[in-house]
Amino acid sequence: xxxxxxxxxxxxxxxxxxxxxxxxxxxxxxxxxxxxxxxxxxxxxxxxxxxxxxxxxxxxxxxxxxxxxxxxxxxxxxxxxxxxxxxxxxxxxxxxxxxxxxxxxxxxxxxxxxxxxxxxxxxxxxxxxxxxxxxxxxxxxxxxxxxxxxxxxxxxxxxxxxxxxxxxxxxxxxxxxxxxxxxxxxxxxxxxxxxxxxxxxxxxxxxxxxxxxxxxxxxxxxxxxxxxxxxxxxxxxxxxxxxxxxxxxxxxxxxxxxxxxxxxxxxxxxxxxxxxxxxxxxxxx
Amino acid sequence: xxxxxxxxxxxxxxxxxxxxxxxxxxxxxxxxxxxxxxxxxxxxxxxxxxxxxxxxxxxxxxxxxxxxxxxxxxxxxxxxxxxxxxxxxxxxxxxxxxxxxxxxxxxxxxxxxxxxxxxxxxxxxxxxxxxxxxxxxxxxxxxxxxxxxxxxxxxxxxxxxxxxxxxxxxxxxxxxxxxxxxxxxxxxxxxxxxxxxxxxxxxxxxxxxxxxxxxxxxxxxxxxxxxxxxxxxxxxxxxxxxxxxxxxxxxxxxxxxxxxxxxxxxxxxxxxxxxxxxxxxxxxxxxxxxxxxxxxxxxxxxxxxxxxxxxxxxxxxxxxxxxxxxxxxxxxxxxxxxxxxxxxxxxxxxxxxxxxxxxxxxxxxxxxxxxxxxxxxxxxxxxxxxxxxxxxxxxxxxxx
Numbered sequence: 001x002x003x004x005x006x007x008x009x010x011x012x013x014x015x016x017x018x019x020x021x022x023x024x025x026x027x028x029x030x031x032x033x034x035x036x037x038x039x040x041x042x043x044x045x046x047x048x049x050x051x052x053x054x055x056x057x058x059x060x061x062x063x064x065x066x067x068x069x070x071x072x073x074x075x076x077x078x079x080x081x082x083x084x085x086x087x088x089x090x091x092x093x094x095x096x097x098x099x100x101x102x103x104x105x106x107x108x109x110x111x112x113x114x115x116x117x118x119x120x121x122x123x124x125x126x127x128x129x130x131x132x133x134x135x136x137x138x139x140x141x142x143x144x145x146x147x148x149x150x151x152x153x154x155x156x157x158x159x160x161x162x163x164x165x166x167x168x169x170x171x172x173x174x175x176x177x178x179x180x181x182x183x184x185x186x187x188x189x190x191x192x193x194x195x196x197x198x199x200x201x202x203x204x205x206x207x208x209x210x211x212x213x214x215x216x217x218x219x220x221x222x223x224x225x226x227x228x229x230x231x232x233x234x235x236x237x238x239x240x241x242x243x244x245x246x247x248x249x250x251x252x253x254x255x256x257x258x259x260x261x262x263x264x265x266x267x268x269x270x271x272x273x274x275x276x277x278x279x280x281x282x283x284x285x
Numbered sequence: 286x287x288x289x290x291x292x293x294x295x296x297x298x299x300x301x302x303x304x305x306x307x308x309x310x311x312x313x314x315x316x317x318x319x320x321x322x323x324x325x326x327x328x329x330x331x332x333x334x335x336x337x338x339x340x341x342x343x344x345x346x347x348x349x350x351x352x353x354x355x356x357x358x359x360x361x362x363x364x365x366x367x368x369x370x371x372x373x374x375x376x377x378x379x380x381x382x383x384x385x386x387x388x389x390x391x392x393x394x395x396x397x398x399x400x401x402x403x404x405x406x407x408x409x410x411x412x413x414x415x416x417x418x419x420x421x422x423x424x425x426x427x428x429x430x431x432x433x434x435x436x437x438x439x440x441x442x443x444x445x446x447x448x449x450x451x452x453x454x455x456x457x458x459x460x461x462x463x464x465x466x467x468x469x470x471x472x473x474x475x476x477x478x479x480x481x482x483x484x485x486x487x488x489x490x491x492x493x494x495x496x497x498x499x500x501x502x503x504x505x506x507x508x509x510x511x512x513x514x515x516x517x518x519x520x521x522x523x524x525x526x527x528x529x530x531x532x533x534x535x536x537x538x539x540x541x542x543x544x545x546x547x548x549x550x551x552x553x554x555x556x557x558x559x560x561x562x563x564x565x566x567x568x569x570x571x572x573x574x575x576x577x578x579x580x581x582x583x584x585x586x587x588x589x590x591x592x593x594x595x596x597x598x599x600x601x602x603x604x605x606x607x608x609x610x611x612x613x614x615x616x617x618x619x620x621x622x623x624x625x626x627x628x629x630x631x632x633x634x635x636x637x638x639x640x641x642x643x644x645x646x647x648x649x650x651x652x653x654x655x656x657x658x659x660x661x662x663x664x665x666x667x668x669x670x671x672x673x674x675x676x677x678x679x680x681x682x683x684x685x
Contacts, residue, residue, distance in 0.1 A: 008500045116552045117524030204499045206524055214497050249503040254492035
């Protein structure tokens with residue numbers, strides 16, 4: 001039982017954490033909360049199955065194509081659903097526009113792909129070892145994402161430019177940074193991370209259009225608990241969420257496991273609205 | 286003789302009566318040359334279309350056969366098809382059109398419960414008899430809808446057949462009943478568990494689980510710890526069902542799984558980790574369209590499949606019983622009109638006395654009090670992994 005809680009919990013938690021990081025990357029670049037993260041995850045699974053299972057491409061080519069499609073979806077999200085409403089960000093219209101765009105893509109997927117879950121291919125042709133690939137691939141993908149992002153933000157010039165935009169877009173623009181292009185690049189990056197989450201977790205979650213709503217919600221929990229824009233917080237909260245959810249599956253079971261997750265989520269938000277790792281921001285008066 | 290106002294009124298009433306009597310007498314002569322119109326409401330597109338497309342093939346085959354043989358008392362059958370697009374609103378609009386403008390003698394369909402729930406009251410109001418193959422129990426109510434008949438089992442019969450198989454054939458007394466969190470599954474689990482208990486079974490696990498939950502091991506461990514001798518999953522979600530079967534195999538547990546028809550679908554098969562995971566899985570089906578112990582179909586169904594092949598109807602993507610069910614309805618309607626005439630009253634009166642009518646899919650019997658036509662004994666379980674040319678093997682234990 002403990003082994004199942006840890007393996008499944010950490011694997012699902014890694015997927016949640018990556019979706020949370022997708023939210024964060026889009027949020028830091030635009031200050032808009034884009035509810036397309038779950039959609040990107042869902043597409044990662046569906047497109048992976050399409051490229052590898054149906055079109056017969058090698059797994060590595062499938063992965064690269066999925067990442068490319070994710071990047072394109074990220075860019076389209078920025079142009080179609082975020083940019084037009086950024087001028088009046090205080091009205092929070094991006095909630096509506098990004099959610100509508102995500103639903104549009106989900107419906108399109110349901111029509112073209114089908115409403116039934118479809119199999120996701122085994123990515124590496126090896127037998128089941130101590131820990132099956134469906135568990136360690138999401139964990140590995142999550143680790144690569146987190147380390148890669150840390151290196152990008154701390155060691156590269158473009159990464160620092162991302163941080164500058166996130167800190168103060170107005171000042172960054174005044175310094176001559178190409179704000180719009182950097183924001184587009186951020187959304188493309190988020191698209192790749194989101195689709196990688198769905199691709200890596202595909203063997204567990206299957207290629208199913210209905211995964212969108214689950215990933216949208218469970219991926220949001222690490223952001224809320226870990227603090228908005230805080231990737232390390234999202235990582236820790238995502239893994240904890242996975243472990244807690246799986247433990248609840250064993251301890252209370254059935255539909256009550258979801259209830260247990262919601263209850264804990266609400267309690268934490270009541271006690272610490274800014275999340276575990278988030279700092280409560282000073283409000284200008 | 287003085288002419289009073291009263292006499293004039295009485296005279297004109299008598300004249301009108303005579304005229305209507307004359308026209309009433311004349312109408313059969315005209316009707317005899319007119320085609321017999323049947324309204325047909327399949328979902329040929331949309332999410333419910335896999336059943337609709339298959340039943341449509343059977344229906345058109347039956348109509349072609351009847352017309353080629355000279356029609357019904359010399360009248361050709363004109364089937365007026367309206368695609369409901371799996372949408373109850375479109376089904377309702379089509380019913381209104383078919384009953385008021387097209388003046389059909391009878392309606393066949395709609396073919397799924399959601400649409401039929403909306404269509405049945407309208408048909409009843411229009412006074413047009415209908416027959417449908419939908420499973421929801423409340424669709425048949427002889428008081429509210431005296432002209433509505435069912436050519437398929439009820440949900441209760443489906444549950445009873447599975448419960449009978451688990452308890453009387455497999456001799457399992459401790460049962461685990463599981464569903465996903467969709468409307469059909471929650472309602473079905475709630476309805477079937479009391480039936481199981483009434484039969485003397487012990488329900489060691491009863492639960493509804495999120496259909497997208499990737500890991501069902503905790504639930505199956507609970508079932509095993511409770512001593513379950515059979516698992517009964519009620520869900521139309523292939524992903525959910527495949528996860529149960531894959532988890533069962535991963536646990537090395539060979540408990541039988543007995544339940545919904547989706548257990549035997551191609552979508553479920555595609556999601557299995559190994560083909561062996563489909564062993565000891567039994568899904569609902571109909572005795573007349575299953576291979577018996579000797580590997581042969583019953584005589585009527587075997588002959589029917591020969592005719593399907595001759596008519597070059599595609600069988601690869603569908604199930605025999607769907608096509609057979611589509612075939613039976615126009616055959617029954619034609620026979621009814623031939624024997625009793627085409628007025629709604631006569632059709633209803635004839636169907637109310639129908640006894641053991643030998644359909645390809647089911648032997649139908651109706652009485653004025655019972656419009657659910659399929660006998661309990663013909664609702665059976667089949668081996669989910671035995672699909673061959675659109676039909677399954679009967680589950681072990683039903684005898685030859």
